[in-house]
Amino acid sequence: MRRCLVLLCVIVGLAHTAAPIWAQASPPCQFVLGFLTVYHLIPSTVGACVDEERHNPANGDALQQTVNGLLVWRKADNFTAFTDGYRSWVNGPYGIQERLNSQRFSWEADRGAPGTTAAPASAAGAALRVLLCETSHGVAGQVMPPPPTTLAPDTTSPLLGQLAFYTDGGMFVLAPRDWSCHAVVGADGQETVSVYPPQAASYDRPPDCTLGADLQGCLSPQLSVPVISAHGYSACLGCVAYDFCALFPVAWTSWGNGNQRTCPYSVPPQEQHDYLTPSVATFEDPPGVVGDGNPSGSVWPSNGVALYSPYPRVVSYKETCLLPEPDHAECTAILNDFVARYGP
Numbered sequence: 001m002r003r004c005l006v007l008l009c010v011i012v013g014l015a016h017t018a019a020p021i022w023a024q025a026s027p028p029c030q031f032v033l034g035f036l037t038v039y040h041l042i043p044s045t046v047g048a049c050v051d052e053e054r055h056n057p058a059n060g061d062a063l064q065q066t067v068n069g070l071l072v073w074r075k076a077d078n079f080t081a082f083t084d085g086y087r088s089w090v091n092g093p094y095g096i097q098e099r100l101n102s103q104r105f106s107w108e109a110d111r112g113a114p115g116t117t118a119a120p121a122s123a124a125g126a127a128l129r130v131l132l133c134e135t136s137h138g139v140a141g142q143v144m145p146p147p148p149t150t151l152a153p154d155t156t157s158p159l160l161g162q163l164a165f166y167t168d169g170g171m172f173v174l175a176p177r178d179w180s181c182h183a184v185v186g187a188d189g190q191e192t193v194s195v196y197p198p199q200a201a202s203y204d205r206p207p208d209c210t211l212g213a214d215l216q217g218c219l220s221p222q223l224s225v226p227v228i229s230a231h232g233y234s235a236c237l238g239c240v241a242y243d244f245c246a247l248f249p250v251a252w253t254s255w256g257n258g259n260q261r262t263c264p265y266s267v268p269p270q271e272q273h274d275y276l277t278p279s280v281a282t283f284e285d286p287p288g289v290v291g292d293g294n295p296s297g298s299v300w301p302s303n304g305v306a307l308y309s310p311y312p313r314v315v316s317y318k319e320t321c322l323l324p325e326p327d328h329a330e331c332t333a334i335l336n337d338f339v340a341r342y343g344p
């Protein structure tokens with residue numbers, strides 16, 4: 001069976017609702033500070049905000065309603081969590097941990113309170129280390145939320161012990177442990193996180209080897225460098241239209257470019273792609289084929305996922321996994337986590 005079909009079997013069914021706040025041109029509400037951190041860690045669990053953060057004047061505690069539940073901050077002990085009314089996702093010293101509302105972790109200030117029981121150790125999940133990438137910002141002085149030191153993956157795989165999370169403080173990318181990374185946050189909120197082997201320290205980010213790229217730049221020795229490259233798009237609807245219209249024609253029509261009525265790109269005939277849902281596409285660009293992968297055209301196949309939905313607000317992410325054959329199985333876990341974490 002072709003490798004891309006194996007990926008499809010594993011990845012099907014893992015997409016959840018996520019609504020990145022930067023995808024809205026004029027959001028009716030927003031997350032800030034600790035609530036923004038929790039949202040970035042588990043966006044599909046929290047969901048979009050419904051109202052602004054509000055404070056209890058008596059004790060200073062904060063609450064914010066979302067489509068999936070309630071974000072809570074307790075001033076007395078700096079406790080931050082999200083709850084759906086039955087379970088809570090608590091942001092503590094071990095990253096996000098899930099427990100029942102009637103349970104408490106050993107490190108919580110109100111552990112042992114009447115009506116509560118101890119949360120089992122297994123409730124914490126297999127948290128992985130989080131590494132903060134050196135990040136270039138398009139806006140001087142721009143600050144991203146501080147990331148946790150660990151984070152539980154949103155997928156299962158026997159290879160998770162070989163992986164870690166890399167982040168700019170906003171987008172979290174699963175990739176091989178002990179690699180290097182670099183991130184870019186544009187003035188419009190667009191994010192790119194690139195993770196690559198430490199011996200490729202000068203490899204700041206992959207060349208733009210996609211359907212719309214200058215192919216001369218794609219014939220680079222850098223394409224023999226393994227890389228995990230993730231992109232989160234934002235207010236630049238034209239960027240989204242150009243990068244996604246080959247797989248999602250509605251991205252072009254939603255942009256409404258009056259100068260060119262149809263998408264200028266098409267999927268290369270050699271590229272293998274499929275749709276898990278109308279908003280989630282998987283693709284594989286064989287060696288030497290420049291397609292939807294960023295990068296693609298390498299000596300190895302580029303496997304990836306593209307996530308796009310224009311409604312109720314634009315969701316647009318893309319991740320490419322470019323690994324040599326002995327390590328290629330890790331791409332399944334890496335891409336599954338990305339879809340579960342950011343998929344519409």
